[in-house]
Amino acid sequence: AFSPPHSMLIxxxxxxxxxxxxxxxxxxxxxxxxxxxxxxxxTGYYNFQQSETPAVGWNLNVGFAITNTGATATFGxxxxxxxxxxxxxxxxxxxxxxxxxxxxxNTLELWVNGVQVLSSFNYTxxxxxxxFYSINAVNRYYVDDVLYTEILSLPGDECSSAFxxxxxxxxx
Numbered sequence: 001a002f003s004p005p006h007s008m009l010i011x012x013x014x015x016x017x018x019x020x021x022x023x024x025x026x027x028x029x030x031x032x033x034x035x036x037x038x039x040x041x042x043t044g045y046y047n048f049q050q051s052e053t054p055a056v057g058w059n060l061n062v063g064f065a066i067t068n069t070g071a072t073a074t075f076g077x078x079x080x081x082x083x084x085x086x087x088x089x090x091x092x093x094x095x096x097x098x099x100x101x102x103x104x105x106n107t108l109e110l111w112v113n114g115v116q117v118l119s120s121f122n123y124t125x126x127x128x129x130x131x132f133y134s135i136n137a138v139n140r141y142y143v144d145d146v147l148y149t150e151i152l153s154l155p156g157d158e159c160s161s162a163f164x165x166x167x168x169x170x171x172x
Contacts, residue, residue, distance in 0.1 A: 002035040002094045007144035008132070010044070016134040021052040022148060025103060025127040029151040032130065033098035033111075037142040038064055040091045044141035048099075048108075051128035059125055060108060064089060064141070080110065080118060087117040094144070100151075101127055 001007040010016050022032070038044050044064035050057030061081040078087045089095055095113040101123060102108070108123035109116060132143060 001142075002037070002144040007037070007142045010132045010134050010139065010141050010143065012042075012134060012137055012139045016132070017054065018132040019049075019052065019054060020130040020132070020146065020148070022127050022129055024050075024052055027103050029100070029102045029104065030127060030148065031098065031100055031151060032146075032148050033096060034146040035094045035144045036097050037094050037144075038089070038091055039140055041138065042140040043136060043138050045133050045135040045139065047131045047133070048101075048123075049128045049131055050125040053128070054131070056128065057125055059123055060110075060121070062110070063135070078112065078117075080121075083118065083121065085117060087112050087115065089113050103127060 008018065010018065020032075022030070036044065042065070046062055047058050048060040049055070050059055062078065063081065064078045078089055079085070080087075089112050096111070098109075098111040100109040103123075103126075106122060106124050108118065108121040110118040110121065134140075
């Protein structure tokens with residue numbers, strides 16, 4: 001566990017399908033982040049869905065050490081399927097995965113281990129759930145310290161677009 005005594009294990013074998021329900025949000029700005037641990041030689045996968053109902057409307061698919069076909073790729077590389085964006089991440093140590101979802105402007109930002117992987121990704125539809133899924137026989141990862149919060153702006157706050165999220169992303 002990153003923060004003892006417990007963390008969530010998503011084990012191998014396509015047997016786990018855990019949903020983090022986000023409330024089927026239709027508007028607003030949100031931060032969703034967690035700490036993640038992938039042992040060497042293992043894969044990980046999650047997706048954002050438009051509904052709290054399982055398997056409804058995948059908006060974002062992110063794989064760690066896998067390809068579009070589900071085959072093992074070079075370890076230490078991840079893939080955002082919709083954009084074919086690859087990124088690096090550490091193994092055998094905890095790292096942060098962060099998302100900023102702006103439903104009013106239909107965008108999503110993705111940060112992995114303090115590095116921005118996606119900026120202004122076209123995110124349309126609702127914010128329903130995060131699906132942590134054991135995608136294949138070598139899948140195994142841990143999740144801890146999940147944060148889900150709405151970014152609020154105060155009436156008359158002309159600086160609302162300048163919200164500093166670095167403290168949520170490990171940068172401050």
